[in-house]
Amino acid sequence: MPVTRGPVKVEDREMHGVLCSRVVSALTLMHVRGQRPGNTEKSRILGHKWLARECHHSRERVGRPLPYSETMLRIQCLTIDSRDPHALAAFWSQALSWPLTDEGDNEVFIECPAEPGTVPYPDILFLRVDDAKSNKNRLHLDLRPDDQAAEVARLESLGATRIEIGQSAEPDATWVVMADPEGNEFCVLRAITPE
Numbered sequence: 001m002p003v004t005r006g007p008v009k010v011e012d013r014e015m016h017g018v019l020c021s022r023v024v025s026a027l028t029l030m031h032v033r034g035q036r037p038g039n040t041e042k043s044r045i046l047g048h049k050w051l052a053r054e055c056h057h058s059r060e061r062v063g064r065p066l067p068y069s070e071t072m073l074r075i076q077c078l079t080i081d082s083r084d085p086h087a088l089a090a091f092w093s094q095a096l097s098w099p100l101t102d103e104g105d106n107e108v109f110i111e112c113p114a115e116p117g118t119v120p121y122p123d124i125l126f127l128r129v130d131d132a133k134s135n136k137n138r139l140h141l142d143l144r145p146d147d148q149a150a151e152v153a154r155l156e157s158l159g160a161t162r163i164e165i166g167q168s169a170e171p172d173a174t175w176v177v178m179a180d181p182e183g184n185e186f187c188v189l190r191a192i193t194p195e
Contacts, residue, residue: 020145077109078141081133083183085126091181092124094158095143116160135181136165141186142175152176152188 082088089108093100101111105127114120145151152162159181167173174190 055097075122075126079125079127080184081129082126083132085128088180088182089126091159095155135186142189143186144189144192146191147178148188148190
């Protein structure tokens with residue numbers, strides 16, 4: 001069901017969450033840089049005056065600087081168990097265009113290149129384990145492409161496969177569920193198109 005606020009229509013919760021996270025990320029980055037965003041800056045971040053009020057974070061939290069200090073926790077890495085961490089890291093490195101940053105016999109990191117002064121994405125760590133994956137993951141990655149069909153085809157050429165986990169029963173499913181070469185599920189979402 002569309003959510004309408006002012007001149008902008010947000011078609012679904014997924015899009016609403018993306019817009020909210022952009023506002024919070026931008027405000028966090030301003031805080032890290034020592035800037036205090038006023039109403040003008042908040043509105044300018046996405047060009048939507050209502051968004052700072054309407055995202056799932058309260059108006060009070062968005063309206064004041066977000067805490068970011070040495071004592072605040074942040075996600076350092078997502079860890080994925082793997083029979084062959086080198087091969088799986090190579091797949092995800094190509095899939096995300098993130099370089100391999102550290103390799104050992106039993107672990108491999110990939111890391112998103114970060115611009116100076118920005119809050120970095122978490123690394124992805126692939127750890128060697130003896131057992132194969134046996135159940136559906138409780139946590140998975142949702143990837144946002146510019147062109148869903150092209151990215152699905154590219155990921156298939158790298159070794160991913162399309163899988164069915166019940167999404168075809170969802171009448172409004174706009175995502176494609178895939179598995180990496182070791183069977184870890186992930187989703188390729190639809191592209192966000194400007195209105």
